Amino acid sequence: MKILLLGYGKMGKTIEKIALERGHSIVGKIDLQNRSEMDNLGKEDVDVAIEFSSPESAYSNITYCLKKGWPIVCGTTGWLEHRAEIEQLCADQQGSFFYASNYSIGVNLFFRLNRHLAKLMNGQGYQASMTEIHHIHKLDAPSGTAITLAEGVAAENSAVQGWKLAPEDEGGFITIKAEREGEVPGTHIIRYESDVDTIEISHTAHNRAGFALGAVVSAEWLPGRQGVFGMDDLLKI
Ligand SMILES: NC(=O)C1=CN([C@@H]2O[C@H](COP(=O)(O)OP(=O)(O)OC[C@H]3O[C@@H](n4cnc5c(N)ncnc54)[C@H](OP(=O)(O)O)[C@@H]3O)[C@@H](O)[C@H]2O)C=CC1
Numbered sequence: 319m320k321i322l323l324l325g326y327g328k329m330g331k332t333i334e335k336i337a338l339e340r341g342h343s344i345v346g347k348i349d350l351q352n353r354s355e356m357d358n359l360g361k362e363d364v365d366v367a368i369e370f371s372s373p374e375s376a377y378s379n380i381t382y383c384l385k386k387g388w389p390i391v392c393g394t395t396g397w398l399e400h401r402a403e404i405e406q407l408c409a410d411q412q413g414s415f416f417y418a419s420n421y422s423i424g425v426n427l428f429f430r431l432n433r434h435l436a437k438l439m440n441g442q443g444y445q446a447s448m449t450e451i452h453h454i455h456k457l458d459a460p461s462g463t464a465i466t467l468a469e470g471v472a473a474e475n476s477a478v479q480g481w482k483l484a485p486e487d488e489g490g491f492i493t494i495k496a497e498r499e500g501e502v503p504g505t506h507i508i509r510y511e512s513d514v515d516t517i518e519i520s521h522t523a524h525n526r527a528g529f530a531l532g533a534v535v536s537a538e539w540l541p542g543r544q545g546v547f548g549m550d551d552l553l554k555i
């Protein structure tokens with residue numbers, strides 16, 4: 319497949335390596351400096367775009383790809399206040415858009431485990447909280463993964479109305495603490511506490527390869543499908 323990389327930072331470079339290993343070609347590597355190169359590419363030059371840029375750039379990048387008729391796989395976090403507009407544009411353009419806050423198989427298994435545990439904890443009198451730990455370069459907080467996990471808890475546990483980014487626990491909410499440390503690729507811990515005990519589950523990424531492989535597999539899956547998709551559409555778990 320002919321892949322256009324939008325965003326050529328830590329994720330863009332990891333995705334490039336895995337895409338080449340899987341026999342794909344990279345038709346462009348776009349970052350802030352060379353955005354005009356995209357204007358020279360026509361519909362047929364790109365089979366799929368993979369977008370891992372920054373919270374401020376994602377909306378315009380996705381819009382650009384949908385208008386160009388390129389299927390787009392997006393992993394950028396921190397832009398979801400525009401999600402409804404993108405879904406409408408995708409429908410208007412009869413386009414193809416894939417989004418996941420986290421592309422690793424392990425985290426998507428963890429999303430299921432989280433929802434199952436949240437359901438078990440319903441009515442048991444525990445206070446839920448979460449800690450996410452990432453590298454110091456990360457621009458958004460809480461992480462997109464933490465938001466997905468918190469939404470999963472709120473969907474399954476009637477004691478939790480929603481989430482708050484806050485240092486202290488608050489009844490009725492799952493509080494998220496966002497810590498930034500060195501080069502940590504991504505750690506998420508969900509905790510249920512009572513006076514007598516604590517139950518915790520955690521996922522720790524050792525590197526970015528799992529995220530990148532999931533994005534490339536999604537990019538292989540998307541062309542030829544019209545609409546808005548996510549990991550639940552792709553994975554049979
Ligand atoms: N869904 C998932 O599984 C994962 C999601 N992420 C998310 O992906 C995003 C990127 O992460 P990461 O690679 O670590 O970040 P980096 O900062 O390492 O890379 C971002 C890249 O995007 C480029 N960029 C910025 N603005 C634009 C633009 N308008 N058009 C094209 N490129 C642009 C930057 O260019 P320049 O260097 O010139 O500024 C840089 O090359 C983040 O939002 C992160 O949260 C990360 C890991 C996994």
Ligand SMILES: O=C(O)C1=N[C@H](C(=O)O)C[C@H](O)C1
Nearest residue numbers: 395419420456461462463504
């Ligand atoms: O910025 C990162 O690095 C990561 N971002 C994603 C997120 O915000 O959840 C996924 C992963 O945790 C790494």
